[in-house]
Amino acid sequence: MAGLGLAAVLAAGCGTAPKAVDAQPTPHRAHGTATATTRHTQSNPVKDEMKIVIRLGDKRFGAVLDDSAASRDLLRQLPVTVDMVDHGGVEKTGPLPSPLSLDGQPEGADPDVGDVGYYAPGNDLVLYYGDQSYFAGIVVLGRLDDDAARQVREQDGPVTVTVEAR
Template sequence: MQIRITIGDERFTATLDDSAAADDLLAQLPVTIDMVDHGGVEKTGPLPSPLSLAGQPEGADPDVGDLGYYAPGRDLVLYYGDQSYFDGIVVLGRLDGDAAKRIAQLDGNVTARVEAG
């Protein structure tokens, strides 16, 4: 399943994995999320409700271009840089094409509109 992410004039897509967490994300869409830039590697913002952690490991080492969820903060995460393993990270899927590179070019905090695709 694909989702669409719009930040300003930029549009991206992401492909979700088959998981309970991804299903929960889809159930919350559409949603507008105020996202904060962290360390030049990720943009994160809180979802309205927590996602299921059923079947997920304790944490993950996301790759550049992964779409993630940080459970302790209920945050959707767009990984555009290298983040190491951290407890509470769930990989939800992958940003498509050159989305990670384009997100890296967006300075500072952003507002993202996330919709089913």
């Protein structure tokens, strides 16, 4: 028994601590705060697997979804065509064929300009092109590429979008 204890002490003294993985968290904004919920690393290619393409008229842009139950549910529905309307000069929204999972999601969120979201009470896919404040029922699914929010904003009135896996 004493030999086993000595072996454990020697092994602990000779071993090296595991190296920390340099990963950047993907923030979710709930109640105006940022919390890390997903980590993307080179050994975890979730970011590459969660890309979508959104076609809006003759425009085409991409987005990267966070690794969440809601995002995975959206991916299972693709390709999908959604008729969207403008809400409050900050977002385009339209109903999805089936609800998305809310597992692991906060009660609501404060989306940023350029976020892709889900409004659970209406079962709506949402493209944020303006400043929407915190609201219960909002789930941030991911982020539009670069200039996409401006392209969405430039589309007046109702639009039809097609969302596909990339």
